[in-house]
Amino acid sequence: MDPIINAVLKPKSIAIIGASTKPNKIGFKVVENLKNCGYTGPVYPINPDAEEILGYKCYPNIKDVPYVVDMAVVTVPAQVVPTITREAGEKGVKGLSIITSGFSEVGDHALEEEVVKIAREYGMRIIGPNIIGVLSNSDKMNASFTNFLPLEGKAALVSQSGALLIAMDAATYTRRVGFDKMISIGNQADLDFADLIAYLNEDENTTCITLYIEGIKDGPRFMQEARKCTKPIIALKAGSSAHGAAAAASHTGSLAGSAKVYEAAFEQAGVAQALDLNDMFDTTLALSLQPTMKGDNLLIVTNGGGVGVLATDAAEKYGLPLKFAPEDVQAELRKHMPSFGSAKNPVDITGQAGLEGYYEGVKYAYAHPWVDGVVVLYCETSVTNPQEIAEAIYNALQESGASGKPVAVSLIGGDRCETAMKWLIERDIPTYNAPDLAVKAMASLRKQNEMLKTAHNGLYKPDDVDSEKARQIIAGARAKGRNALTEVEAKHVFKAYGLPVAPTDLAHNEDEAVKLAEQIGYPVVMKIVSPDILHKSDAGAVKVNIKNEQGVRDAWKLILENSLAYKADAEIDGVAIQEMAPWATEVIVGSVNDATFGPTLMFGLGGIFVEVMKDVTFKVAPIDEATALDMQSEIKSSKILQGVRGELPRDQKALAKVLAHYSYMIYDLQDEIAESDANPVIVYEDGQGVSVVDARIILTKK
Ligand code: ADP
Numbered sequence: 001m002d003p004i005i006n007a008v009l010k011p012k013s014i015a016i017i018g019a020s021t022k023p024n025k026i027g028f029k030v031v032e033n034l035k036n037c038g039y040t041g042p043v044y045p046i047n048p049d050a051e052e053i054l055g056y057k058c059y060p061n062i063k064d065v066p067y068v069v070d071m072a073v074v075t076v077p078a079q080v081v082p083t084i085t086r087e088a089g090e091k092g093v094k095g096l097s098i099i100t101s102g103f104s105e106v107g108d109h110a111l112e113e114e115v116v117k118i119a120r121e122y123g124m125r126i127i128g129p130n131i132i133g134v135l136s137n138s139d140k141m142n143a144s145f146t147n148f149l150p151l152e153g154k155a156a157l158v159s160q161s162g163a164l165l166i167a168m169d170a171a172t173y174t175r176r177v178g179f180d181k182m183i184s185i186g187n188q189a190d191l192d193f194a195d196l197i198a199y200l201n202e203d204e205n206t207t208c209i210t211l212y213i214e215g216i217k218d219g220p221r222f223m224q225e226a227r228k229c230t231k232p233i234i235a236l237k238a239g240s241s242a243h244g245a246a247a248a249a250s251h252t253g254s255l256a257g258s259a260k261v262y263e264a265a266f267e268q269a270g271v272a273q274a275l276d277l278n279d280m281f282d283t284t285l286a287l288s289l290q291p292t293m294k295g296d297n298l299l300i301v302t303n304g305g306g307v308g309v310l311a312t313d314a315a316e317k318y319g320l321p322l323k324f325a326p327e328d329v330q331a332e333l334r335k336h337m338p339s340f341g342s343a344k345n346p347v348d349i350t351g352q353a354g355l356e357g358y359y360e361g362v363k364y365a366y367a368h369p370w371v372d373g374v375v376v377l378y379c380e381t382s383v384t385n386p387q388e389i390a391e392a393i394y395n396a397l398q399e400s401g402a403s404g405k406p407v408a409v410s411l412i413g414g415d416r417c418e419t420a421m422k423w424l425i426e427r428d429i430p431t432y433n434a435p436d437l438a439v440k441a442m443a444s445l446r447k448q449n450e451m452l453k454t455a456h457n458g459l460y461k462p463d464d465v466d467s468e469k470a471r472q473i474i475a476g477a478r479a480k481g482r483n484a485l486t487e488v489e490a491k492h493v494f495k496a497y498g499l500p501v502a503p504t505d506l507a508h509n510e511d512e513a514v515k516l517a518e519q520i521g522y523p524v525v526m527k528i529v530s531p532d533i534l535h536k537s538d539a540g541a542v543k544v545n546i547k548n549e550q551g552v553r554d555a556w557k558l559i560l561e562n563s564l565a566y567k568a569d570a571e572i573d574g575v576a577i578q579e580m581a582p583w584a585t586e587v588i589v590g591s592v593n594d595a596t597f598g599p600t601l602m603f604g605l606g607g608i609f610v611e612v613m614k615d616v617t618f619k620v621a622p623i624d625e626a627t628a629l630d631m632q633s634e635i636k637s638s639k640i641l642q643g644v645r646g647e648l649p650r651d652q653k654a655l656a657k658v659l660a661h662y663s664y665m666i667y668d669l670q671d672e673i674a675e676s677d678a679n680p681v682i683v684y685e686d687g688q689g690v691s692v693v694d695a696r697i698i699l700t701k702k
């Protein structure tokens with residue numbers, strides 16, 4: 001654990017620079033909150049005009065404090081912050097929590113950079129600016145201007161929005177989701193999400209990290225830290241709509257990347273994405289209190305058939321479909337229910353079920369080795385008391401002799417259920433007021449288990465690549481003042497990264513075209529090669545299925561004529577002669593350099609699927625072949641690759657290899673390739689491979 005960051009987030013002593021005697025000032029609030037919430041370390045208000053504030057002795061300047069100061073909360077106006085930062089540095093303060101606003105969020109990047117630069121000179125770390133502060137239950141520290149510490153718990157919240165943090169702090173009590181820490185990170189001038197993930201991963205009081213994100217500054221570093229993190233991370237990303245992204249960008253001064261790329265990055269780094277605030281709380285409750293679910297066998301115990309069905313639907317919806325319990329489990333459970341109950345799954349112990357039914361049913365189910373996780377549902381009835389049922393469930397789990405498996409409960413009913421829910425949550429059992437929420441919580445514990453497994457994989461790197469050769473081709477194009485490669489050049493780059501490109505040669509005149517066509521073998525395809533014509537079909541400059549010499553000669557003339565008609569001054573390298581790939585399924589593989597996460601791979605079916613359906617999926621590069629296979633099943637039209645209506649499945653393995661190699665190419669050449677695509681890549685039947693027939697690379701601006 002970084003000792004400096006630890007001193008800032010878990011300070012043994014705190015100064016408040018800008019402490020005030022006026023109760024309506026933030027500089028007073030922070031002192032008051034530290035006192036009221038029970039912070040036990042020394043507090044040093046800095047104020048040249050006051051003797052003391054709330055019983056704490058004031059000092060005129062931070063440098064006058066005769067003791068060690070770990071962290072200083074800064075509430076002075078923005079213009080004074082550089083001076084304050086230098087004074088704090090000279091004093092030997094370890095870090096600052098800068099509450100003050102008026103920096104990059106309003107466009108003043110220079111002021112913010114100046115403050116960071118000064119802090120660096122002294123080895124200080126900064127949280128903020130533009131924050132509400134830092135709160136920690138385990139340290140009884142409320143170094144913020146929100147009035148109280150959150151409901152005690154095991155999660156940690158890191159929020160880019162201060163206002164939302166204040167609201168969530170209050171909401172922890174009504175939603176009963178406990179947090180040990182709440183950290184406002186505002187502009188992330190210095191400490192950012194990645195630093196906080198690394199820190200909280202080692203914090204003994206945190207079991208789960210919840211993030212409210214508007215924009216990430218360094219995507220690759222975020223992913224790297226998230227991948228290393230062994231605790232669940234939940235992220236709520238604001239700004240998924242174009243308008244929302246613009247609002248977030250102007251709000252925090254950081255660039256919000258495309259929602260789809262964020263989604264991919266989270267998934268790849270093992271971060272659970274929350275859909276909204278409710279989902280964020282619900283998921284945090286489960287992930288902060290329960291172990292992950294190691295297998296797929298979910299067992300549901302219920303006293304109501306209806307909620308059992310709702311839960312079953314939810315299980316399927318959230319990717320954890322129910323299976324029938326094995327015979328021995330059913331036989332044992334049947335002993336604890338009326339004859340009209342059901343021991344399959346959901347296990348319906350019926351509305352007549354009392355304490356004994358719940359106790360015995362849950363105890364047996366939870367302990368059985370077949371069961372990987374249990375969801376217990378209870379509908380309030382006139383013959384049972386929810387509190388007693390809650391106690392029966394709790395005792396059953398305690399006395400089952402098993403552990404390490406997750407459980408979630410749903411109590412459906414009125415006030416009595418609310419009270420019983422609270423009681424269970426206080427005993428670390430995530431409890432919800434609707435059956436689908438309990439199932440969804442369990443599904444997130446299952447998914448977490450799988451994500452944590454793959455997220456730790458190292459970065460993929462194929463061994464059969466020739467980067468040097470690719471770079472030479474690119475340098476050659478750049479030397480000619482070009483910012484795009486021709487298809488022939490791009491194909492050579494692809495080839496250097498092990499991609500199976502259709503054999504292609506450049507003909508400089510008609511006779512050479514005939515000669516090359518004969519070498520390659522008919523039928524052939526002919527296309528214009530010009531740095532000025534990137535969309536060749538648009539110019540009528542692609543001719544397929546050319547069967548003989550006369551065809552080549554005719555095509556030559558037509559292609560040149562059409563190209564010059566399309567762009568009279570087009571620079572023309574010649575005409576590409578290439579092997580005609582037999583028709584099969586066309587897919588598109590492409591890339592963009594995402595502003596946040598860098599080189600990002602795109603995949604979809606070709607033709608109208610790309611243009612009309614926008615049925616594409618993204619992954620941050622590089623990806624391995626297993627992830628590439630997942631990618632193929634992520635698109636809506638994935639069935640076409642799996643083989644529909646009697647067609648054989650396509651060669652998904654060969655395609656996975658292409659995707660993985662392609663992703664490594666754009667990762668390795670990220671300083672050179674701004675955008676690229678292979679459109680189309682033709683995918684043959686299983687075992688028959690794939691063929692890249694078109695290639696396009698747009699270079700980065702240098
Ligand atoms: P552009 O995308 O610049 O218009 P392409 O090279 O993709 O040009 O060619 C247009 C279409 O011609 C492709 O989408 C594909 O259907 C077909 N095509 C191109 N090259 C080949 C080839 N070598 N074998 C078979 N079909 C091809």
Ligand code: MG
Binds near residue numbers: 680694
């Ligand atoms: Mg094309």
